[in-house]
Amino acid sequence: MHSPILSSLNYILQTVVGLYILAVLLRLILQLVRADFYNPISQFIVKATNPLLIPLRRIVPSVGGIDTASLALAFIIQILLLYIIAAFDGILPSDLSVFAVIFTAFLCLLAAILKFYFFALIIIAIASWVAPGSYNPALIILHQMTEPVTRIVRRVIPPLGGLDFSVMVIIFIIFFVEQGLLVSLASINSEVLSLSIRSVVMPLH
Numbered sequence: 512m513h514s515p516i517l518s519s520l521n522y523i524l525q526t527v528v529g530l531y532i533l534a535v536l537l538r539l540i541l542q543l544v545r546a547d548f549y550n551p552i553s554q555f556i557v558k559a560t561n562p563l564l565i566p567l568r569r570i571v572p573s574v575g576g577i578d579t580a581s582l583a584l585a586f587i588i589q590i591l592l593l594y595i596i597a598a599f600d601g602i603l604p605s606d607l608s609v610f611a612v613i614f615t616a617f618l619c620l621l622a623a624i625l626k627f628y629f630f631a632l633i634i635i636a637i638a639s640w641v642a643p644g645s646y647n648p649a650l651i652i653l654h655q656m657t658e659p660v661t662r663i664v665r666r667v668i669p670p671l672g673g674l675d676f677s678v679m680v681i682i683f684i685i686f687f688v689e690q691g692l693l694v695s696l697a698s699i700n701s702e703v704l705s706l707s708i709r710s711v712v713m714p715l716h
Contacts, residue, residue, distance in 0.1 A: 521599045528592050532585050533623050535560050537656075539581040540624075546655040551648045560584075589616040622689065629685045631657055632678045 538560050540546075541553055548557065564584055571580040593612050594604055631653045638650050664677040 517599060521596065524595065525592070528588065529623070531559070532588050532592070532620070533627060535564070535581050535585040535588070536620065536624055537627065538564070539578055539585075540656055541652075542578050542581075544656050544659050546652055550652050552652045585620055586616060589619050593619070625685045625689055628657065628660065629682060629689075632661075632682055636678050 534556050538556050541548065541556065546553060548554070560581070564580055567584050568578075568580040571583045573579055590612060593616055594607070597604075597607055635650070635653055635657060638647075660681060661675075661677040664680050665675065668676055668680060670676070
């Protein structure tokens with residue numbers, strides 16, 4: 512059993528590194544949706560990720576206009592985090608399946624993106640009721656990042672009676688996909704690794 516100090520360090524590490532991984536992923540999404548990079552939130556993400564991302568771009572060039580270096584950086588950091596989490600449980604790197612770690616890292620990144628869109632859509636839905644037409648920089652960037660997704664749903668399910676159901680539909684889709692991620696993690700042939708990862712891939716509900 513972990514001491515309180517080790518447990519606290521483990522939690523702080525996962526939180527800080529997890530937030531940085533999310534920032535790297537958000538930078539990739541900002542580029543994909545062609546969001547306003549002059550937005551203060553965008554500028555913060557750029558400045559926070561530049562120190563590691565710029566050197567990596569010399570090795571990992573963009574492919575098809577996609578900043579693959581951002582994806583590679585998030586993937587590398589996530590793999591390192593998984594090994595560190597396992598080390599907190601007293602597990603040596605040699606005791607872990609490389610495939611299990613890589614597969615888990617992929618699922619963790621996907622889960623991070625799903626969590627972001629889940630909470631972003633909830634914030635947008637609430638803001639549309641309490642602060643319609645707000646020009647808050649955070650809300651503007653959230654709209655820019657979620658609009659391409661909601662637009663796709665609206666093509667299939669157009670607004671009915673003036674009500675837009677796209678946000679609700681996407682939230683339900685994210686919920687069910689997230690459950691599938693948890694099942695996939697449980698199927699990994701490494702009980703200790705799966706136990707360590709439970710705090711990384713947390714249920715959205």
